[in-house]
Amino acid sequence: MTASATADRTRAQGPSSRSPALTTFTDALHAEWTKLRTVAGTAWLLAAAVVLTVGLSAASAAEVTCDGPHCGEDPGKVGLLGVLLGQAVVAVLAVLAVGEEYGSGMIRVTFAAMPRREAVLAAKALVVAVLTGAAGVLAVAGSAVVALALMPGRGFTPANGYGPATSTAGASHLITAATTRAAFGSVLYLILVALLAVGVTALLRDSASAVGAVLGLLYLFPIVALVISNPDWHRHAEQLAPMQAGLSIQNTIDLAHQPLSPWQGIGVLAAWAFGALAVGGIVMRARDA
Amino acid sequence: MPATRDGFGQLLHAEWTKLRTVRGWTIGLLVAVFLTIGIGLLGPAGSQSSCSHADGSSGSCTAQSPPKRADGLEVTDEKTFVHRTLSGDGSITARLTALSGVYPAGGGSPDGDQGLVPGLLPWSKAGVLVKDGTAAGSAYAAVLATGTHGVRMQYDYTGDLAGLPGTVGAAAPRWLRLTREGDVLTGYDSADGSTWARIGSTRLSGLPRDLEVGVFATSPDYAVIKNSFGGSSVNTGPSLATGTFDRVTVSGQSPGAWTVPAEGPGAPGGPGGPANAPGPRSGPGNGTGPGSDKPGSHPGAVATGADAFIVTGSGDIAPASAGVGSGKTVESALAGTFAGLIAVIVVAALTMTSEYRRGLIRTSLAASPRRGRLLAAKAVVLGGTAFVVGLIAAAAAVPAVTAVEHSKGMYVFHASTQDEIRMVVGTAALLAVAAVLALGVATIVRRGAAAVAAVIVVIVVPYVLATASVLPAGAAEWLTRVTPAAAFAVQQTSKPWAQVVAVYTPSNGYYPLSPWLGLAVLALYAAGAYALAHRLLKRRDA
Numbered sequence: 001m002t003a004s005a006t007a008d009r010t011r012a013q014g015p016s017s018r019s020p021a022l023t024t025f026t027d028a029l030h031a032e033w034t035k036l037r038t039v040a041g042t043a044w045l046l047a048a049a050v051v052l053t054v055g056l057s058a059a060s061a062a063e064v065t066c067d068g069p070h071c072g073e074d075p076g077k078v079g080l081l082g083v084l085l086g087q088a089v090v091a092v093l094a095v096l097a098v099g100e101e102y103g104s105g106m107i108r109v110t111f112a113a114m115p116r117r118e119a120v121l122a123a124k125a126l127v128v129a130v131l132t133g134a135a136g137v138l139a140v141a142g143s144a145v146v147a148l149a150l151m152p153g154r155g156f157t158p159a160n161g162y163g164p165a166t167s168t169a170g171a172s173h174l175i176t177a178a179t180t181r182a183a184f185g186s187v188l189y190l191i192l193v194a195l196l197a198v199g200v201t202a203l204l205r206d207s208a209s210a211v212g213a214v215l216g217l218l219y220l221f222p223i224v225a226l227v228i229s230n231p232d233w234h235r236h237a238e239q240l241a242p243m244q245a246g247l248s249i250q251n252t253i254d255l256a257h258q259p260l261s262p263w264q265g266i267g268v269l270a271a272w273a274f275g276a277l278a279v280g281g282i283v284m285r286a287r288d289a
Numbered sequence: 290m291p292a293t294r295d296g297f298g299q300l301l302h303a304e305w306t307k308l309r310t311v312r313g314w315t316i317g318l319l320v321a322v323f324l325t326i327g328i329g330l331l332g333p334a335g336s337q338s339s340c341s342h343a344d345g346s347s348g349s350c351t352a353q354s355p356p357k358r359a360d361g362l363e364v365t366d367e368k369t370f371v372h373r374t375l376s377g378d379g380s381i382t383a384r385l386t387a388l389s390g391v392y393p394a395g396g397g398s399p400d401g402d403q404g405l406v407p408g409l410l411p412w413s414k415a416g417v418l419v420k421d422g423t424a425a426g427s428a429y430a431a432v433l434a435t436g437t438h439g440v441r442m443q444y445d446y447t448g449d450l451a452g453l454p455g456t457v458g459a460a461a462p463r464w465l466r467l468t469r470e471g472d473v474l475t476g477y478d479s480a481d482g483s484t485w486a487r488i489g490s491t492r493l494s495g496l497p498r499d500l501e502v503g504v505f506a507t508s509p510d511y512a513v514i515k516n517s518f519g520g521s522s523v524n525t526g527p528s529l530a531t532g533t534f535d536r537v538t539v540s541g542q543s544p545g546a547w548t549v550p551a552e553g554p555g556a557p558g559g560p561g562g563p564a565n566a567p568g569p570r571s572g573p574g575n576g577t578g579p580g581s582d583k584p585g586s587h588p589g590a591v592a593t594g595a596d597a598f599i600v601t602g603s604g605d606i607a608p609a610s611a612g613v614g615s616g617k618t619v620e621s622a623l624a625g626t627f628a629g630l631i632a633v634i635v636v637a638a639l640t641m642t643s644e645y646r647r648g649l650i651r652t653s654l655a656a657s658p659r660r661g662r663l664l665a666a667k668a669v670v671l672g673g674t675a676f677v678v679g680l681i682a683a684a685a686a687v688p689a690v691t692a693v694e695h696s697k698g699m700y701v702f703h704a705s706t707q708d709e710i711r712m713v714v715g716t717a718a719l720l721a722v723a724a725v726l727a728l729g730v731a732t733i734v735r736r737g738a739a740a741v742a743a744v745i746v747v748i749v750v751p752y753v754l755a756t757a758s759v760l761p762a763g764a765a766e767w768l769t770r771v772t773p774a775a776a777f778a779v780q781q782t783s784k785p786w787a788q789v790v791a792v793y794t795p796s797n798g799y800y801p802l803s804p805w806l807g808l809a810v811l812a813l814y815a816a817g818a819y820a821l822a823h824r825l826l827k828r829r830d831a
Contacts, residue, residue, distance in 0.1 A: 056754075059764075064759055064760065073759065077759045081754075085746070088745070089742070091742070092738055092742045100738075104646075207736075208635050208737030211635075211737075211745070219745070219750065219753050220627055220628055220631075222753055222756075223627050223749075223752070224328055224331055224625075225757075226796065227332035227621040229332075
């Protein structure tokens with residue numbers, strides 16, 4: 001399919017004035033987009049990511065109460081908790097985009113049509129990132145709408161120290177620079193998790209093992225951190241953990257006492273994601289398909 | 290028909306051969322063992338210099354070992370005790386006319402309210418006490434009035450029987466009595482001093498002839514709990530209870546005079562330090578006492594007559610709750626179970642989905658046309674293998690991690706051998722049942738990645754949400770009750786005590802369900818997935 005699609009495009013476009021490398025990458029993008037778009041699972045997974053994220057965020061916003069001033073509840077974390085669950089679906093989507101080609105042997109056709117393997121990986125990463133971003137925007141926007149509707153009634157009021165005390169009625173006092181950053185950052189977080197999953201799958205070449213590895217990387221650090229009692233090591237574990245560091249982007253209160261600042265935290269996750277992509281790309285180049 | 294029986298045996302052999310000969314799966318199962326042990330060892334490795342004491346001193350790492358009962362159970366044994374010696378049989382009777390107290394409303398947190406406010410905690414207590422000497426951890430029995438739980442008879446730290454309900458006041462004094470006959474101690478209470486009701490009795494074996502008897506008061510630390518990402522933080526601060534006693538009489542051979550501990554100038558807590566030095570999870574709270582030296586807010590006692598005392602105390606006579614203090618629980622050695630679990634889930638799912646991917650399933654089904662038997666054989670082989678993997682990993686991790694913790698001078702909370710065996714065997718069973726669940730889900734969805742993700746999401750994510758997220762304790766308990774994460778209750782050795790207020794949440798290692806019931810929840814999910822897989826495998830084209 002890829003080969004014929006590429007051939008069609010080349011014939012239709014005819015001789016191009018653009019450099020061959022650029023044409024190749026655009027074709028790779030187009031091929032990857034067609035493949036991911038036409039697989040039945042993609043739409044379901046994107047829908048599941050949105051539904052699960054909004055569902056858990058809504059449950060959290062309905063369940064957590066702030067019982068007074070300085071209650072310590074972070075509106076960013078409470079209202080966007082669903083990202084913790086949605087990331088698992090996003091990871092599956094990203095893993096399947098790479099891993100299924102290895103599973104079916106399709107990857108040999110892809111590499112035959114596109115000998116520059118790192119371009120294939122980059123194209124896959126870009127397509128997955130765009131789709132994840134789209135689903136992420138929907139998921140985070142849905143979570144935010146539910147959170148803004150529920151949380152002022154659960155004690156997240158200006159009187160308890162949320163937002164400027166002078167703000168008018170409604171939930172607008174919860175829309176601050178910090179919570180806006182938390183919302184956009186959560187979309188970015190989901191995209192980076194997807195890129196991490198693409199990189200890990202390129203490395204492992206098997207969907208099931210890659211899902212296990214990615215979800216293990218994300219969910220095991222907080223569990224391990226629980227049994228580390230030394231405060232310094234505990235802090236380091238939280239700073240290194242892709243999930244906990246990345247979700248620092250959702251911190252909106254008490255920033256001085258967090259192990260990482262929001263942007264440092266998302267930077268740690270970005271280092272994991274692009275590190276995995278780089279290693280995956282190098283290994284993919286060097287190894288048999 | 291013998292042929293059929295042979296058939297299942299051959300099927301088992303075939304499945305075992307498939308599992309054994311795929312190199313990636315063998316590696317996966319070995320990874321499960323090594324991750325379980327390795328991550329368990331990270332806990333004590335990451336706790337090397339955890340020796341900051343509550344009093345601010347640091348330096349030499351000596352294990353902060355709490356006092357222990359004769360059988361090794363960790364206890365708290367701090368109180369103010371006005372006592373004298375009783376030789377042989379006899380009894381002590383006292384009238385408690387008032388019970389009051391103060392507690393730090395902010396939990397003693399640095400940013401909270403530091404002041405002590407008047408009020409009793411639910412388990413502030415004062416009453417009569419018969420004890421085998423004054424050493425911490427020795428056997429005792431007591432009849433006491435509490436803040437909100439009425440009169441109780443408590444004995445040997447864990448025993449707790451209810452007496453008269455209601456609170457103590459000038460209009461409603463409480464008469465309390467303990468009698469000793471050999472090793473048997475019997476508690477009575479009365480509202481008027483003439484009509485006595487027996488609360489209960491206990492046998493404390495091996496009591497010496499001479500015991501200390503008298504009146505006491507004590508009041509546990511007051512804790513303010515906050516949930517935050519990464520666990521709950523607890524600020525604790527000592528509280529005080531003051532009991533006003535009169536008509537204190539001792540019958541029997543009781544030479545000597547009353548020993549009345551003087552009011553000390555120090556902060557409540559006594560020379561033993563705060564009863565519960567908060568652990569790393571407790572965040573900013575460091576358990577130091579309130580700095581103010583208000584008059585009358587010290588532990589100690591004064592005699593206000595020949596048979597009357599006002600006793601002020603701080604602390605508790607109760608079992609120490611594990612998981613909150615500075616010690617380690619045995620089950621923390623098994624933190625790596627989650628990593629091993631993920632590896633087992635991947636292998637279990639792959640044993641089925643790889644058959645679909647390679648088309649091998651058609652060969653397998655041609656060789657075994659009764660499809661249910663194929664699934665059963667896979668489940669038996671996988672479950673058995675996962676059980677062995679879990680048993681090896683847990684049986685190695687527990688002694689290894691405990692040994693490292695001991696060598697680093699950390700205190701490991703006592704667990705009975707029976708509990709340790711249950712924890713290890715339960716972990717093996719958890720992996721076995723999870724493997725069957727993964728096999729069932731993999732047969733239903735026929736896609737490795739989706740099956741692995743689904744099983745991880747239903748087992749591990751609820752645990753992460755319950756222990757390391759913003760969700761309040763109620764939601765965390767609900768999650769560890771109805772989701773497959775309930776199965777981790779099988780690793781719990783620390784016991785919640787009704788007479789001790791502590792943070793009994795999943796993040797501190799306390800699960801709402803009993804160990805085997807929790808495992809049964811996971812088994813129920815596995816059985817449901819297996820039944821559906823069985824049905825679909827029979828009906829669907831391969």
